[in-house]
Amino acid sequence: MGRQATITDVARAAGVSTFTVSKALRNQPHVAPATRQRVLEAASKLNYAASKSAAALVSGKTKRVALLIGEQITGWFNGCIQEGIYDVLSTRGYDLLIYRAGSSKERQSFFEHLPAKRNADAIIVVSFTLTDAETQALQALDMPIIAIHSDTTDFSQGSVRIDDRQAEIEAVHYLSTLGHKRFSFLDRYNPLPEYSWGANQRINGYKEAIKRFNLVDCGVLSMDNSGEHPAKKAAAAILSMPKRPTAICAWSDNCALSLISELRQSGILIPEQLSVMGFDSSDVAELGGLSSVSQPARAIGANAAKKALDLINGVSLADAHTLIKTQIIPRDSTGPAPVVP
Template identity: 35%
Template sequence: MASGIDDVARAAGVSTATVSRALRGLPNVNHDTRERVRRVAAQLGYVASPSAASLASGRTRTIGLISPMVNRWYFSNVIEGAERALRSQGFDVLLYTFELRGAEGRVRVDADVLRRRVDGVLVVGLPLEEDEVEALLALGHPLVCIGWGGFGQVTVRLDDHTTAVEATQHLIDLGHRTIGHITGSPDDVAPWSPPIWREAGWRAALEGAGLEVSEDLMVHGGFDVQGGRASMRRLVEARPDVTAVFVASDEMAMGAVLALRDLGLRVPDDVSVVGIDGHDLGELVGLTTMVQPAPEQGAMAAQLVLDMIAGVVPPRELVVPTELLVRSSTAPPRRAGIPSPRGAPVPPQPDV
């Protein structure tokens, strides 16, 4: 007859719960105990059955992962990082995505689709309403947010404000004095939403340098290539004197580069462009960017939710750093004016 978990527990001199935690690699088991349990399990030929463990504990060994989309760089990389980390611990992922309706708004999160199906929940890059958060918490499982944080939930995120300040300061240090900003959707108004903090960082850097901050220097791009392309055209039309732009994502930044080429302007000779992300395709257009570790954020959040399931009290927030990667899309401004898409000359930038 095959040995069971009770046999391993008796032989190792520990509880069955400790055997389960040790063999699954969960925290709160010291190294010596974990090794003793593994050695005894191997001697007795015991192999843990995930289905049996789930039945015995009432656990599903599945984590719900809520994301508005999977086909954008940030979301796909975070999801991949979380999925790999969870799989390595014997957990599955139940992916919950839903349609974004543009101007009509998004579909609201329905927590009931996760009821009795998951042991914890991750929410990627989606600022939720307070009642949506409350509904998820009512499931009785740990909740971790990635890329945003609100209503006091455990969060893994960038320091969006500092990242934006550093990106804008890079342009200021190059000598640019009229610097635009492409942000996300006009609907991004939650105080903990990344676009809000990135806009605030852009404003803070310009104000700190005594430079102009005006509403016609900021446009909304919707966090995709098409939106970045359209918004860059609007920005240049409204402010043909702009010589640099800080863009809140690499996909929008690549759209901005395309728009400038459409207008017959050269990057960086006429307009410099800097983004945020570290997108895999950024190198193809020589995009200067603030690189963020997206897969690592997913893995960190996955570990947090597993720790919470195991009873570990997590830190309220993990803030991950970004790093400036300078490529060919940024350079000092030209001293002569550049042609406007409307045909009017652009005043030359002052010497610095």
């Protein structure tokens, strides 16, 4: 493989200085049309590609946006967020850098070293409740910060989120209109119990709805992924209740579908004996016939990316803090409440 052409090679071939090459390739003024054409032809012949690192030295911009994600990078929500961000950045010539804080060590390392300071023009933070020290560290970067699904937005110049609490209230209310009176909530597992990832507004909405609509809370269960057979344990807990719920609201589609699989293996008819509502309305929810609360994660990511680019380019945000609406999507996993003693 031959040596990659440099800006010096292009300058030599075009008979100009490297400074003139840089200006011509970036389409800056004060370069004669004939000179610009000569530079472009030389660059094309040599197959020269200007590096973003070199361009950053001149423009002060890296043409990159950093994304800080907690938990799994490959989870449905985080994956859709990345797709939405990439949809926007790729059309504007920006790259996406992804940082994961999926463990205590990763989270601590990120905020101690702050690699985004040298590598990006803005940072998008997903589903974090920052400590005071972390807030100060991010703000010290002196770059635009966009928050996605954050309870507080004090540390950011823009944010995008859904109202998890209201969405769960609407899910419980929908099930109650089908005649359900006894409910349980299947909660997520917190991968970092020593850290706060934000208030669990979905369970808060669930509890508020139970009280508001005069319903019965049969208990909150947790899908504890730290152990073996978490869905089997959750199903066993439901089946052992003296008075079982007739409706269950799950923190996510994956939690709901795992539970449904275990309940069906135990002979429980869904939804004839027990209705289950997921959250996200992901692809697997549609395939599995799961009723769910729909949140447009890809659109949320795109909205956040547009905000980041506007701030990078000095454009004021007309709608700095955007609230995205959710929707109940009824499918096969919910139905009228059974007649129970």
